[in-house]
Amino acid sequence: MTGIIMNKTAVATLVTGLVALSQASASPLIFSEYVEGSSNNKALEITNISDQSVDLEALNAQIEIYNNGNATPNNEQDLSGILEPGASLVLTANQADEAFKPKGSLPLNLLFNGDDALTLMINGDVIDSIGQIGFDPGSAWSSNGVATKDRTLRRINNAGNTNPQGEYDPSVYFESFAKDTADGLGCDGLKACDDSSTPPTGPEFGQCGDDATFISQVQGNGSASPLAGQTVVIEAIVTGSFNQDNQLGGYFVQEEDADHDLDLNTSEALFVFDNQNAVQVGQKVRIKADVKEHFDLTELTAVSDLALCDSGNSVTAVTLAMPLADDVDLETLENMQLNFSAPLTVTGNYFFGRYGQMILSSQRLFQPTQRYLPGSSKAQAAAKENGRNRILLDDASSQQNPEDYIFLPGLTAENMPRSGDQLSSFQGILFYAFGSYQLQSTGSIMLQPAEARPDAPAKPKKGNLRIASLNVLNYFNGDGNGGGFPTARGAHTPEDLQRQQAKLISAIQGLKADVIGLMEIENDGFGADSAIQQLVGALNSAAADGENWQFAKPDADQVGSDAIAVGLIYRSDRVELTSIPQLLTSYPFDAATSKHRQPLIATFQQLESKNTAQLRKKIAGLNSTMAKKADNSFVVAVNHFKSKGSSCENITLPDGSNDVTDPNGQGNCNGMRSLAAETLSEWVNQQYAGKSAILLGDFNAYAMEDPIQKMAENGFDSLFSTDNYSFIFDGQSGELDHLLVNETLAGRVKTADIWHINADEAPTLDYNYRFKPESKLNDWYRDNAFRSSDHDPAYVDIKGGGPLHWIWAALLAGLIVRRRFDRK
Template identity: 40%
Template sequence: MTMKRSLLAAAIGGLLTTTAQASLVISEYIEGSSNNKAIELLNTGDQTVDLTAWELQVFFNGSSTAGLTVDLEGAVEPGSNFVFSHSSAAAEILAVANQTTGAGLFNGDDAVVLLNGGNVADSIGQVGFDPGSYWGSGDITTQNHTLRRVEGSSADTDPYDAYDPATSFSGFAQDSFDDLGAAGNPDGGSGDNGGENPEAPNMSCGAEATLISSIQGPTDISPLEGQNVVVEAVVTAAFSGLNGFYIQEEASDQDDNSQTSEGLFVYDRDLSVVPGQVVRLAGTVTEYYNLTELTSISDSAICGTSELPAVSTVTLPWSSPEAPEAFESMRVRFAEGLTVNDNYDLGRYGSLTLGSGRHFVPTSIVSPGTDATLVDEMNTLDRIILDDASTLQNPDVIPYPGPQLSASQTVRSGDTVHDLEGILDYSYSEWRLQPTSAPSFSQSNPRTFEPALEDRGNLVVASFNVLNFFNGDGLGGGFPTSRGATTPEELSRQTDKLVSAISALNADVVGLMEIENDGYDENSAIAELASALGGNWGYVNPGLEQLGSDEIAVGFIYRTDRVETVGNAATLNGVPFDDLNRQPLAQTFRLLDSQDGVTIAVNHFKSKGCYDVEGPDADQGDGQSCWNPTRTAAAEALSAWLTSDATGTGEQDVLIIGDLNSYAKEDPITALTTNGFTNLIAGFEGEQAYSYVYYGQAGYLDHGLANNALLSKVKDATVWAINADEPRALDYNTEYKSPEQQASLYAPDAYRASDHDPVIVALEMDVRTASERADLNGDGRITGRDLSRFVLALLFGRATAPDYDINGDGSIDRNDMFALINAMRGH
């Protein structure tokens, strides 16, 4: 017995064994002829599943590395199916498909894994094992068959164990699609709601028809859902990429109720219409993920032409979450230009996220808790997605900015979009504008060619997350790696962009995050990056095989012609740096021919990702996401370690840099500032500084913090906005890009070298000799008067750095007095 219509209630009741919190299972697998490939999922729980954290991975030909990863989109109601298929599959498959891809999908010898937040929820096949042509035997194999889950079978949450599909599935003939997407619909997805009109609809133009306002109603769900109706209205837009068109009532048929929309989306792939036509349609009212549609068109007629209905002018922010409902599927125009807040999906889906102004991560500008929640709610109301009127993924022409995106013609977060007019649409839980005319763009946030430091001092320190710089085996092989570049070509492209960015920083010391943790020999990733920068660059070798057990680590590269290291590098390897937080690395640096040093600690705290987490580390709903106590513990341990002379050099000046995965107002940063460190980015750049953009909200995870001893030497601090504002399509990756796009979207420049922006701190270090520092009264001689001045200042507590730090070790003590005496004798 297959699990679908007959076993739906039982499935919801919990017959399937899945991983914790996972309510989706693979309920059908289709490996048919040509591109007839599909995976059907079933929601076995009693709550709607948001697919934001869900993905499908395909492991080709016995590989242990995913060759294809697909982020699933949308939501799945309890007891319902979600169908993912190839975009060139048979019409019967596409008719029920919720999401498609043009990429090559699985064959019978490829493992398929369903993940939720990185956790395996179900799988087919065995990862890392090549079965030859298929798994299984007889009529139940993964090749040339359809498999449907059987009653009482468990999800396979171990994709590495031996696999036999017969333990969970029944087999059906090749190209069997009749049951696909049928859960929750007793008529197998036909959309006719199991009934027929008792009489044929009246298709006479001008005859009585159901008003669209009556279909839409005052709420997000149509009061006529599931009913067969006849409508007559004007076509306002026809988008082949959306498999349908929009209609809107003529002015004479509108109800003048500001709470009800006059527009409607017609889902139909066959009707050919153009804007301005008046159409009469017989179909069924359907709610598709809260978009009211007319589907299953049984009859149609063209009833002449008409002027398009007037455009409604709208503004952001919306007055309430429900406010856009009144304009659903209608012609709208935004009264003012809007700001680009996110371009992450521009290359993949042709979309931009816009708002009335720049959005910031709540906890980057206000305290966690109630205030952060309020900012988040305000950001949500001030949001619209500018779409491209297509569901096509990875389009050949990325439409924005017109005529198309390229490495030299970009649209950055912070830019402004004008002339926004189109249809207000709703899909994938977002309000969208499907444009009916080309919008225009203003470069309100243009690229800059170097960091904007007003005073560079004489020692510049930078912090740079290099986004998984992995170099294979260091000899040109070892690809694909577990992170970063998947081919030597990609590594070359990545290296060129990083070299351009780091070189333009013109920094003396650069702290790195997300460098491959593969040691420090000549074939290591850090050695390759330093070598690519040129002969004047070196790197810190802490004398370990690797720094901790994580795949990525922190590190230092530095200009050997400008600075030198003092003493040995130091690290912490105990709690809380034994597992989740990466081990920090501290090193003392000095300018050449100088005795004034600074100890720099580079860090990478635990990420905010919510997986395998419970208890206090789980998301507390205050805006700090998961693992906040773990990051706070790291901050406290770090400050205590650095206060106690971590490098053993006696140096008092300390600078903390790195990706702390914490925004400015969050507990870990508060812990550091409470323990004597000053947030330099907040001080020099203000509350609206940012180094990272996440889901359309900007903030800084990358920090520079100075202790009190160093603070007077800090001349400036800034963030160089070269990465976070740029579309990810401009990075070094070649996946999902045509040969033409691999050329047009790439340039070996600094922009989108990573996803984090670098932080730069300018210091003015003391370069005076001991003799020069010993001349306390400035008369050009070192005499007993200078010694007396030093002793009196020391006795009365007036000896402050750097004026009385004669030996340049960062502290003022008796050793400075001896250094002064020696200088006096030498003079």
């Protein structure tokens, strides 16, 4: 049904009718097919669903594209020609395979990806759209197995989406087909264009109690159903119903206990994709429907008959323990009721707010290379164990950023799930979606905190100094005068910035540190409108009497060329800089390589009273050895190495190798990080020989990985054990933020710790307005330290040099000199 006529005829009377049609509530055109496939295999199909011919040029028909969350169109394509009723126009990328260019297709000038929004316009009005304008979904919009990336989508209804700014659920409009499916282009409908067959009617429905197909026969012993594409009649018990708005769009059924098939090596439960029939948990139902493999989930769909049978029947849940035993195959438990024999622990909650998901395990999971050397047998065993010791808990909803969660009603900022929380018991259903097994809870769950949120650390003891490392999560301040939003990173509005700043001030005040190395601050210099100047100004405005904050400025306009930089702030009422701070700019920190943020290094001296200063001078005069031992200065080097997710494929290391993904689980750019670690530690040793020195910051390497080992080889050891963590990624905890000290400073260390205010907390509690329902923007926000960043701050208290320290040193120095004099 291509049906497009390229030669225009006299259509004066037709145009008048079409203009009236375009103003009606029903649109004459829709996106009927969408192809986002391999490479340049991109295509759009537009179908005339009206009963009149449509002159595309007369209606000013066009398509607009909005790339990567943009709020304004990046490009547009005008449409021309006449579409007859029911006819389809296919637009195909020039470089697409020939299979995507059916007869009569035209060039597509808009090369889109799965995260780009598209609108179909008539006379300036949106009559249909794909995606959400002004929102970046990551890689794609996806719901119920329908996604806008690596898929072919075919229309299931004729209702145009005329609200392109609203949340977008592709499953409402499209059925999904495998990537690079092209056989439906040029005709409307879900079937291939040359498919004229009609599906078989299937078996007789019969009555409750009649013979029916066992669910185990539908599931089969493999990953796909042996009955896929056939119509079956089953009889089973409803174990979970999720067919309300924004839910899964169906319900689960399981074979009743009395009707177990003898084959115990396959699942005895199914998901029924059906939002037309209201069923309740515990009901016995007889269903006639089609068997389908929906993204590797065996399900029933297209329900043609349903009857409610007798009640009072039961099913028995399967009991599991985490970690799963090696012989447990979750495929054989697909869609079945499960319970767990021991409490489960929340080990990851990053997507809780946005998707209602948490990763559950028997205990907190650690990154294998946090505890074991990369590539070692222990690291490999830990990775395997972690894989069998995690499962995803989902909220059975297709809605993003919901106001409520089916299993955790009444959430507040104070009882939001934290990593480490425990579920004392759990019963739910095992579902498969988006490439992983998920637990769908059939009721509320009870989360018990493993421990209370940590209090702020106590003040350093008298005479001691505190050094800290703090990631400020892209602290960008626009133009510094209330404008320049949204920023390249960080705050999207001035209100965002104020919320972010309030949380950071709480975190900094709670740390009670004297010197703080910062990561991820905007790299906009040190002027009056700079981010670091605004942060220091806000700190001083909120400071207690006597506190005075300043920042360490190197002899440069800014720190390197990256969008973000490291920074160094300090209390000038407690310490003073002894020289101009330095930047390490040699390879691999040079501008040409531009892989790491340039380290910022400064030397500090504890402030002294006049009497203490005089004592120090006397010591220096009495005995130079004792004066050196009594030196209370220290060197701080602030760092932020290249991340594990960055691309270093085009980097050639000095040994000639390419820095691609490390095969031992250390991520991308491990070679660059190792080289940076070696360069940094050697440089500090040379420049500050004999000085107390600390290397701190986000090294993007876990405790046992190569970069940390390189620095240890050069005399810089971690202050923390491998059981510590400062960051959680994909449900696994580990320490990316390190405090590494040389032997001279190690002798002065009194205590060190990581303040767990961020990594355990759900991003729902952070400052920004993204991924939260509007009604909860204020309810779920607090101006406290919790989730002020995604990394936990670390701190160390070192022995300073108070008056008593100097008096004791003076006495010792005097005693040594006197003994030498007496010997003479």
